[in-house]
Amino acid sequence: MARAADRPLRADAQRNRDKILAAAVRVFTEEGLDAHFERIAKEAGVGSGTLYRNFPTREALIEAAYRNEVARLCDAVPGLLATLPPDEALRAWTRRFIDYATAKLGMAEALRAVVAAGANPYGESREMIQAALSSLLEAGTTAGVFRSDIRPTDMFAALAGVALTSARPEQRGQAERLLDLTVDGLKHLVPRTPER
Template identity: 80%
Template sequence: MAQEAGRPLRADARRNREKILAAAVRAFTEEGLDAHLERIAKEAGVGSGTLYRNFPTREDLIEAAHRNEVARLCDAVPGLLETLPPGEALRAWTRRFIDYATAKRGMARALSAVVDAGTNPYADSHRLIQEALDTLMRAGVAAGEIRSDIRPTDMFAALAGIALTSAAPEQREQAERLLDLTLDGLRPPS
């Protein structure tokens, strides 16, 4: 649970924080580092004081927005596995991964500014995404829907390649085809 000064945030404060982070991802994805913080506050439906109370600097907001996107991506795994067969859960999650990669691509300049300021917004991202993939792939192997000789690190490398070459919004159709190709390759031989 999010905390402020060691205390859990009230429900309304937590909702405001989430709205600010969602608006920030959209703004930094569309406008990069030039996104106006006042526009983010307005889109989130909060005052600029609320934004600055939660995120004193632009870099704090960018880093928190990125970390929140990683958390949302990884936190989706249990729900996907509860509602879908493992192979379909993996397929649905890879689409979310491409959404994440598209947002991250749009935020690249903004994230670079955070790195230049001396913070590593990617510190836990790789590990968390790898753990999410591991969970999905173990479930798929256990269900007999995924080959057992493919490691999550292999799948992460394939997803990273797709994201690197096809994460621009106008390349979504290509990304979908590449995901289908990759996921089809995970099926066990008949």
């Protein structure tokens, strides 16, 4: 017999959960660890009881919000590859990565509190992001637009560097330029024919 926690949520319950997680990211990013559950519930358009039923502790909400951000980032890859050429899909995804990094930076204090309480909100996030990058890079290599010598770990390191130096909202222009530079550096260049 399936436990209640193992059963899929009803559509309306899933929508409420998604709204709570999105609101939690916004509020924890703005207010840090001092964010009130009541404000998160109001931002999500749900009652406090709905919030507490889904997330009985602050740590559970913070961890779920962070993991949801990682999942949303990684789950975007198939849709991007289905609608855009590989280089444009990667570029669009890198913008989402910076959005994720900005939210993570804003939630840093809250995430540290979760880690201090003994949880690991980062478990599997690196592997998920590298798998997403692997799909994007493979599509570009197969299409002949990306170099074949760049690994997902290389791209992750480059994106992490951009995020470390330019993830604050006021640095978005610099982040965009660095992302352009990074994606352009992946492109497979046709050797120029020497002039005679």
